[in-house]
Amino acid sequence: MKMIQPIKIEDIRNFSIIAHIDHGKSTIADRILEITDTVSQREKREQILDNMDLEREKGITIKSKAVRIIYKSLKGGQYVFNLIDTPGHVDFSYEVSRNLAACEGALLVVDAAQGVQAQTISNVQMAMENNLSIIPVINKIDLPTADIEKVSNEIRKIKGLENSPIFLVSAKDGTGIREMLEAVIEYIPHPGGSVKEPLQALIFDSVYNPYQGSIVYIRVVNGLVKPGMKIQTMSNKKNYEVNEVGIFIPKRKSVNQLSVGEVGYLTASFKDVSLTKVGDTITDAERPSSQQLPGYKKVTPVVFCSFYPVENEDYPNLQYALEKLSLNDSSISFIAENSPALGFGFRCGFLGLLHMEIIQERLEREYKIQLIATTPSVLYRVHLKDKKVVEINNPSELPDTNLIDFIEEPFIELTLISPSQFVGGVMELLQDRRGIFKNLEYLDKDRARLLYHLPLNEIMLDFYDRIKSISKGYASIDYHIIGYQSSALIKVEILVNQDVVDNLSFISHKDKAYERARKLVDNLKTAIPHQLFEVPIQARINHKIIARSTVRALKKNVLAKCYGGDITRKRKLLEKQKAGKKRMKRIGKVEIPQEAFMSILKID
């Protein structure tokens, strides 16, 4: 492909595709790349932009990519399109917002059969906040179940899109893709900014490369950047020298410079991605810009859980794997911890549940480490009576109850779109999860949009599955964190044979404490094998026992017969019993198997 440099700013269009999961974002991207001959047929793979296996499997894009496309307009003229792919999940909403900040416009893709979903709306809101021009696109019009009129009406109901022209496409067979691309030229403005201004480049993503360190995806907002230039990351005022700048077509290609309005990559001596935080601004170290681009924030984990290797020998491998993964994902945090029950492991922080799930799967799949993951927890803010505030993400760290003034927990605003007939059931579940009703509106006669505030903790376990089963899979959810609120939270301690077992203790809203405690002590009763003596299991709040169960003493454990042919086999059987016993953890006089510690995961 021949590149003509320099490019006139008027001929550049920077845009993203935003869509609810499975509405066809990646397929549309593929068609665009094909139609514009950005990839040859030979190079073609389905869903070219999704690199990682996991992305392909889960149908979501985890890491954003930026591709430069040369587009020849039907009306004449040649344009440079920079297509910026965005992560498709709520956990990465900050990344999405920075991806969008690198664009002037967005294609809003809505499935012709499924219509507007929760994520569609939050995507629009985010695009609007970034002043993007939005082009609504209805995809999958080839489906027999497509209902274009209905979906168009739903789109027109979204604030800001009341009068937008809507484009109809079928990414599958290519229908309407041309028209959609023409609309990009017409409806999305070209970038602003000036090449004469000091350099301001927005970091909207970065990936780790073992030879070059962090490869940074940038959008040049003002000025230009080229190899050899001294640059500075404005959040921490650190200076580096640029090694290389380039573009993706979609393979990496180095260029002489990236100028105002352009999108591409940059390498410097960044040793890992933690130095190139998404949202940060790169400027000219010798002629720095007076201000950082708006919207930078440090991303902090909101969901925590501990990973323990099933086999103790895997602990160093787990550490190595986490270190490797964090080279590429600075949002993972992890610190070593030691549990009397589970041995050595790591307390890890994530951007959300999906993020956690992805990391867990990558550890198991790519690094072949079998893991035990503990119950996910949020970060609690504990206000002590002496006015100190401590943040804890592990119930076992909760200070003594009589020192605590009150506890705050993160709340989310949840948008849920569901067919009307399931609204009752959904609301019941949300009520049960301590949801505070905010709004209910009908998108059309058979679909409603619900708005709730509820504690993040309440969606940690078995929430998505419940919503799915209540709505037969039709409801869609989106949420964002709105801040901390105080809640009536208490610590429930679990005692086994009168000893407090920290790993079994949990934090709960006081209205749910009894029910959860009851379930847990019952589960433990079956998970803890009979010992030679009776073992009481108690749940305690503030020195008051609220639930109790008893593991009865073992009365009989005897091999009935043992003759010649049995001896070896019986010995092996006993050895197996012994090995099982060895894997148990001894707390006080009681032997507790690992499954017992896992039973705390099953109480919601």
Next chain:
Amino acid sequence: MSINKKIGLYIHIPFCLSKCPYCDFFSIVSHDDELKERYVSALINEIEIYGRKIKDMELISIYVGGGTPTVLEGEQLKEILSSCFYNFSVAEKAEITIEVNPGTIDGDKIKTIFRAGVNRISIGGQSFNDRVLKKIGRIHSKEDIMKTYQLARYAGFNNINVDLMFGLPGLSKREFEKTLKELMMLRPEHISLYALTIEQGTPFYEFIESGKARLPSDDFCSKLFVSAIDLFSGNGYEHYEISNFALTGKRCIHNELYWKNESYLGIGAGATSYLDNKRYQNYRDLNQYINLLESGILPIRYQEILPLKERMAETIILKLRMMEGLNKDDFRKKFKVPVEKVFYTPLQTLQEQGLLADNGSNYLLTKKGILLANNVFTEFLD
């Protein structure tokens, strides 16, 4: 091979008329007479090979087990035993047992067996309750047990064992006690009383796992067991092994060899042997077993030499099954080291837990230890 050793001989007959759903012993259901005949010839081949190999050992017991040995013809059983007498030196007072399933034998066959030299019969009675017998898949009735017992007595047997099970699904305490009373009236010389154990891979395992059948609680079973021990003791039976009771002088010599961890030779498909601290096992597959022997090759599937520590542990475990327990001197003589030197911690722990007692010369299970024997045994394993 060592010299002048007294050993036991086990002969496995892997055929049954039907397979009991709880049984995990090796047997197949076959009505193929030719196969049985070939099997008998193979057994005799194996006996002849061993007869040539181990000239210096004396058999103090022969035990024909199964399966159901009595699915073979009386003449076939006689042939097998004759071959033993011809190829081994068998002690004058050797105990020669055969397992008999009620309903598989008539007066003639039992007489043939008696004349063939068998002097002990073990009857797989299991229960005297027809409903329960049916439930556990036995093909015989209480009537059949009584008949077989009387036939054996009539044929001249003065050493009869009856197997009984407890912890059977659906068997009430009252019904079990009735069985025990009836058993006391028969007054067999020996009783094996064992709990139904659910072995993986048996149909019963599936029943229990799927909830189709329910086992009585451990609590209930241990009460039944304790009451049976009391009843038998009161009637002159010696409780000499966890599951075994005998009138004076009628302990099972053959099984005692197992529990004392002494040598035995096992022949037949799937049979195991313990000779010179090595455990052997024969091939289970009948065709393979037969074919190898037809070519004059011993059908040994594997052998295992136990490491010393495991041999010690096995000896302790087996001896603790006997009520007299582990004799400290015997252990020291056998292994040249006091048992406390090797197993100090388990011995201490178990005594603290009240599962094990020390009477000065022997370690033995306490009453509580008998019921929790597995807990005791596992302590000695690594």
